[in-house]
Amino acid sequence: MCGIIGVTGDPEALGVLLEGLHRLEYRGYDSAGIALVVPGEQIWRRRRAGGTKSLPELMAAVGDAPAGVTCGIGHNRWATHGGPTERNAHPHTDASGKLALIHNGIIDNYRELAATLPQGGAELTSDTDSEVLAHLVAMRMATKGLGLADAVRDALREVHGKFSIGVVHVDEPDLIVGARRGSPLICGRNATTAFLASDIPAIHGQAEDFYVIDDERVVELRPGIVRITTLEGDEVVPERREVTWDLASAEKGGYPDFMLKEIHEQPDAVRDTLLGRIENGVVALDEGQLTDDDLRRIDKIFVVACGTSYNAGMVGRLAIEHWAKLPVEIEIASEFRYRDPVLSPTSLVVAISQSGESLDTMEAVTFAKRQNAPVLTVCNVVDSSMARDSDAVMYTHAGPEICVASTKTHVAQIAALNVLALQLAQVRGTLYPEEAARLVRELQLVPDRIAIAINAPSHIQATAEKYRDIRDVFFIGRGVGYAMAHEGALKLKELSYVRAEAYAAGELKHGPIALIEEGTLVVAIATRSRLLDKIVSNIQEVKARGASILSIATDLDGKGAIDPRIADLSDDVFVVPDAGHELFNPMVDVVPLQLFAYYLAKARGNDVDKPRNLAKTVTVE
Helix, strand or coil: CCEEEEEECCCCHHHHHHHHHHHCHHHCCCEEEEEECCCCCCCEEEEECCHHHHHHHHHHCCCCCCCCCCEEEEEEECCCCCCCCHHHCCCEECCCCCEEEEEEEEECCHHHHHCCHHHHCCCCCCCCCHHHHHHHHHHHHHHHCCCHHHHHHHHHCCCCEEEEEEEEECCCCCCEEEEEEECCCEEEECCCCEEEECCHHHCECCECEEEECCCCEEEEEECCEEEEEECCCCEECCCEECCCCCHHHHCCCCCCCHHHHHHHCHHHHHHHHHCCCEECCEECCCEECCCHHHHHHCCEEEEEECHHHHHHHHHHHHHHHHHHCCCEEEEEHHHHHHHCCCCCCCEEEEEEECCCCCHHHHHHHHHHHHCCCCEEEEECCCCCHHHHHCCEEEECCCCCCCCCCCCHHHHHHHHHHHHHHHHHHHHHCCCCHHHHHHHHHHHHHHHHHHHHHHHCCCCHHHHHHHCCCCCEEEEEECCHHHHHHHHHHHHHHHHHCCEEEEEEHHHHHHCHHHHCCCCCEEEEEECCCCCHHHHHHHHHHHHCCCCEEEEEEECCCCCCCCCHHHHHHCCEEEEECCCCCHHHHHHHHHHHHHHHHHHHHHHCCCCCCCCCCCCCCCCCC
16 A cells, blocks of 8 residues: 655645645555656656655655646555665656656556566666556657557556556646556545545645546546546546545544544544434444345355454454344455355355455455355445445444554444344344344443543553563453454554464463463453353463463443452453443453553554554555
């Protein structure tokens, strides 16, 4: 995943580009670069590859930028082809230095395309696939006499892979050409200026009208003008998109970092996800074309997702099986299509992705559609690729999430999946109406319970300081607690770079208990559920072998009282309110796990918003 920004028509183009890159840092930070179009001269370019310091280093290096330039492009890179070095940083230029290109995605056949370049006099100066495309476009301009837009269209007909690009040339100094296949790209305009970006926050407050660029489309941007065509050059009328959140939603709002801000936004994220989906004790899906009759025909469900979304899907599987009595398989999206799953028109594929652009999950959706299986996408981004390609969509309405490690979108996904499970139960008649109504009422109280978990006085930060030098952590749970063990371990790995593993607690005696020794930290998800007695027994097993125990336990009386067995066995306890039903527990239980990972990372001096080697959306496979 990389960040793309472009502007034409603004005499302060450099400032617009730098601000856009700042807002897009979460999309990539291995390197950063800017190219300005200086009429009659070569492209003016500066690039820096300082990891998380790339953008500050770039900002310090643009003091000699030409004044008054109105057109340019910028890029934050997350390295795929070629290491995170300055020579591999974007923008890339052609041999003449008159063309510059930025790219998000992967060009699968770049080697074959590169083999043709010496015939045109081009010499590669980087290890990237992206530079190849810059030379291809330039060669078509030189050898075929094409303008920039036609050259881009012509070159892309030979390109295999996923991409979103932005291209400029000094011979057409007010033009930016963008194109998309599989990677997110949007554009915008006001009366005098046009913008290109990989995400709305980059141009929010600058553009008045926003447009999503569809796959196999080329956009030509000139001051105040947006023109979109097919690869064949046929003009298409873009659909204006409404942006309902303000720029403050993408800023820190007084918190020290985005992660803590977004943890505190979780009650509203769940509340907004439930909004409009519950009326008079009845839940309903919203977007899409799956009717109640369609849902009744479903005889099996496949949940596909990656990372944090996969952990949310583990909860969704349990909820659907418990309430709707449907068999559910959950799959890592990157493995789904390669094992040749047996799908049919009565198989529902539920695809979960924060961005709706994660390539592995998008490919799973494409595979399911080819097998004639209906697809329902759960995602946070309106008009994302997955949303447009699916038969139905449940938007989580969590608002923009800037921190790379997902928090509020995770709990919103769980809320949406609970709604889906209850909707399936309703239409299939597997819950009595009174029972369904009671569950819906409890679900509506979950946001308040999340707020209690976030705001209750606790010793989480002090406990994190206590374990700041820990090397190995085991997370254990049963039922939905096992799903949260996975999420807790993932957050700790992502943020603090500590080795953390999650196990179904009953599996300890089948091997992992051999690793338990004096000083090992075991985090036990021990909130109230029908499996509580069993998890208590598992805690006793690791405690007897010298482990330190950190438990997540339910407040039994609203005043902090917990199960006395957990109190006796634990070295530390994080207390959370009762969620009302054990299938709602994860939305509450995950809060102290997030905060523990957050404070441990801070204690170790790590950047919580931009963990090393990670990116917000994985757009390469």
